Amino acid sequence: xxxxxxxxxxxxxxxxxxxxxxxxLVWALFLLCLVxxxxxxxxxxxxxxxxxxxxxxxxxxxxxxxxxxxxxxGIDISVGAVVGVVVVVGxxxxxxxxxxxxxxxxxxxxxxxxxxxxxxxxxxxxxxxxIMTLGMMVMARGLAFTLSNGQPVALSDEVADxxxxxxxxxxxxxxxxxxxxxxxxxxxxxxxxxxxxGRAIYAxxxxxxxxxxxxxNVRFIIFSVYLISGLLAGITGLIFISRLTVGEPTAGxxxxxxxxxxxVIGGTSLFGGEGGIVGTIIGAAILVVLANFMNLMGVSPxxxxxxxxxxxxxxxxxxxxxxx
Amino acid sequence: MLLNKGTAARILTKSIxxxxxxxxxxxxxxADKIPIGFSQATMNSPFRVVQTQKMIDxxxxxxxxxxxxxxxQGDSAKQASDIESLIARGVKVLTVSANxxxxxxxxxxxxxxxxxxxxxxxxxxxxxVTAHVGGVNKPIGTAAGxxxxxxxxxxxxxxEIQGVAGASVTxxxxxxxxxxxxxxxxxxxxxxxxxxxxxxxxxFTEDLLQRFKPGELQAIFAQNDxxxxxxxxxxxxxxxxxxxxxxxxxxxxxxxxxxKAGKMLATFVYPMAAxxxxxxxxxxxKGQTVPAETTLEFHQVDASNVADxxxxxx
Numbered sequence: 001x002x003x004x005x006x007x008x009x010x011x012x013x014x015x016x017x018x019x020x021x022x023x024x025l026v027w028a029l030f031l032l033c034l035v036x037x038x039x040x041x042x043x044x045x046x047x048x049x050x051x052x053x054x055x056x057x058x059x060x061x062x063x064x065x066x067x068x069x070x071x072x073x074g075i076d077i078s079v080g081a082v083v084g085v086v087v088v089v090g091x092x093x094x095x096x097x098x099x100x101x102x103x104x105x106x107x108x109x110x111x112x113x114x115x116x117x118x119x120x121x122x123x124x125x126x127x128x129x130x131i132m133t134l135g136m137m138v139m140a141r142g143l144a145f146t147l148s149n150g151q152p153v154a155l156s157d158e159v160a161d162x163x164x165x166x167x168x169x170x171x172x173x174x175x176x177x178x179x180x181x182x183x184x185x186x187x188x189x190x191x192x193x194x195x196x197x198g199r200a201i202y203a204x205x206x207x208x209x210x211x212x213x214x215x216x217n218v219r220f221i222i223f224s225v226y227l228i229s230g231l232l233a234g235i236t237g238l239i240f241i242s243r244l245t246v247g248e249p250t251a252g253x254x255x256x257x258x259x260x261x262x263x264v265i266g267g268t269s270l271f272g273g274e275g276g277i278v279g280t281i282i283g284a285a286i287l288v289v290l291a292n293f294m295n296l297m298g299v300s301p302x303x304x305x306x307x308x309x310x311x312x313x314x315x316x317x318x319x320x321x322x323x324x
Numbered sequence: 325m326l327l328n329k330g331t332a333a334r335i336l337t338k339s340i341x342x343x344x345x346x347x348x349x350x351x352x353x354x355a356d357k358i359p360i361g362f363s364q365a366t367m368n369s370p371f372r373v374v375q376t377q378k379m380i381d382x383x384x385x386x387x388x389x390x391x392x393x394x395x396x397q398g399d400s401a402k403q404a405s406d407i408e409s410l411i412a413r414g415v416k417v418l419t420v421s422a423n424x425x426x427x428x429x430x431x432x433x434x435x436x437x438x439x440x441x442x443x444x445x446x447x448x449x450x451x452x453v454t455a456h457v458g459g460v461n462k463p464i465g466t467a468a469g470x471x472x473x474x475x476x477x478x479x480x481x482x483x484e485i486q487g488v489a490g491a492s493v494t495x496x497x498x499x500x501x502x503x504x505x506x507x508x509x510x511x512x513x514x515x516x517x518x519x520x521x522x523x524x525x526x527x528f529t530e531d532l533l534q535r536f537k538p539g540e541l542q543a544i545f546a547q548n549d550x551x552x553x554x555x556x557x558x559x560x561x562x563x564x565x566x567x568x569x570x571x572x573x574x575x576x577x578x579x580x581x582x583x584k585a586g587k588m589l590a591t592f593v594y595p596m597a598a599x600x601x602x603x604x605x606x607x608x609x610k611g612q613t614v615p616a617e618t619t620l621e622f623h624q625v626d627a628s629n630v631a632d633x634x635x636x637x638x
Contacts, residue, residue, distance in 0.1 A: 042412060042413055042414060045412065047411065047412040048409075048412035048413075050412075051405070051408045051409060051412050054408075055405055058401070058405075150489045150517050151489050151490060152424055152426055152427065152489065152490035154426035155426075160430075164430070168430060168434075240401060243401070243404065243430065244400055244401065244404060244426075244427040244428075244430065245426065245427070245429065245430055246400075246424070246426040246427045246490075248400055248424060248427055248490065249489075250398075250399070250400075250489075251400070251401065252401075253398075253399060254397075254399065292409060295392070295394060295406075295409045295410075295413070296409075296413055298390065298391075298392050298393075300393065301364075301367070301393060301394060301395030301397075302367075302395075
């Protein structure tokens with residue numbers, strides 16, 4: 001019991017260690033922005049910065065969901081496919097005449113359902129997270145193709161105009177998705193840092209056995225993080241429908257890898273128990289600013305892939321060295 | 325742990341600075357050029373790679389042009405972001421080959437509204453643009469259908485393997501093909517999306533050959549050569565190359581060779597619109613007017629004239 005309590009105390013400190021880790025990353029981001037601003041006259045232009053924060057928001061929302069999951073030492077590779085199903089279902093419902101607010105609720109609910117299925121399989125079925133979410137990914141993608149007959153579901157013009165504000169609109173000159181991302185991050189930050197629920201997540205990720213012994217409902221915690229991941233994927237899907245005015249069954253392909261990258265670069269350990277939302281936001285920003293910088297400089301798309309892959313490996317390399 | 329983190333940050337910043345220095349040198353040299361963007365949908369097929377290279381080569385012959393190429397990696401959302409980036413980059417003309425017509429329409433509309441001239445290359449979007457250049461796909465689909473009807477003696481079953489779902493190219497070729505078959509003795513009995521890729525086409529053909537026993541399937545229409553090559557491979561493995569005709573579109577060198585070897589009935593050389601797209605963009609950048617629609621021709625290539633085309637394919 002003594003050892004378990006000590007573990008918990010050690011774990012309680014890790015959110016503060018993450019803050020420190022965050023500073024190193026903040027420097028990297030700041031320097032990246034500085035270099036970009038100095039070498040390209042277009043980087044600091046309003047249009048470009050608006051693009052950058054919009055892209056951070058678009059990939060960051062799913063990144064936050066993955067952060068919750070990875071904190072428990074789990075993984076969720078079904079998020080991209082869930083986005084695909086939600087855009088197809090959402091676009092179909094919109095074309096059938098459902099009001100947008102209803103579609104938003106249903107879309108979020110659909111995402112959450114997939115998350116819950118993942119959660120149930122992993123907690124009660126004891127299926128390893130990778131396998132469970134892999135199966136869900138394949139099924140969800142298949143469902144997206146089946147429901148849409150393989151064809152994109154295009155919104156009719158009136159509907160497209162009515163819903164365009166979510167993905168393309170601005171509120172006080174800031175894109176709506178950025179507001180959504182900010183809200184998601186704020187809620188997630190408070191949850192993880194200041195609530196027993198958040199502390200329980202870190203505990204489960206660090207040492208599930210110690211967490212269980214100290215009275216934490218490990219099953220519920222793990223179930224809940226997958227629900228959150230699915231829900232956030234659903235919300236991203238809704239933004240996509242509005243942004244592209246079409247529900248493509250291929251939407252979200254590869255998004256899970258991007259989300260994992262964001263979380264890991266941001267300092268969230270794949271082994272669980274370490275990391276946080278601040279890191280995820282910075283991770284997303286680093287990736288987006290890097291891509292934006294390379295685009296502005298006209299670096300060939302192939303080279304960009306190489307650089308991106310190298311950064312991912314380096315980020316995890318340093319994390320591995322830290323573990324020793 | 326503190327040491328490692330410091331080292332990590334230092335290495336990261338050093339590498340970023342070095343990269344930036346290298347790029348800033350080239351940036352300085354690129355000043356005062358007309359920025360033109362090319363948003364490519366994907367680079368996952370020879371057609372796309374060659375098309376992009378032709379745009380780049382064409383831009384190289386224009387010393388006052390700086391071409392920015394982005395790759396949408398087959399993802400409409402990424403291509404939409406690419407176009408936004410190009411708009412922010414301040415391109416005067418945007419050339420774009422859209423991954424799917426509907427999904428890229430909002431981005432193209434945004435570009436037009438921002439005062440950027442837009443040239444759609446090969447694939448269209450569902451909104452007005454400054455100019456479009458490309459082949460027309462419906463007539464090609466119809467020509468393919470008519471050729472099959474003729475070769476099959478107006479009787480038989482044909483399967484179609486389509487390209488990327490939602491692309492204007494795919495939709496038009498399909499509609500054109502069906503139009504030719506309407507009222508004839510040739511029926512389309514199976515259809516599937518092959519994404520213009522060899523692997524899915526091969527798999528689908530293997531399944532087709534299981535589904536349709538010898539004598540039940542007379543021909544396969546693949547919407548591009550890359551897929552047709554997969555079809556041929558599956559047919560050869562199953563030993564049914566003799567009783568299934570293969571016809572497709574594009575004009576790949578390998579397709580010409582297959583026609584010469586009697587493995588393929590015909591293909592239609594499809595214009596890439598590549599140097600043309602760049603040339604039209606250049607004219608627009610210089611303030612000249614161009615026709616709203618530039619249609620490029622296609623050519624039928626079969627055993628009778630393949631000798632003229634060998635060596636000229638991509």
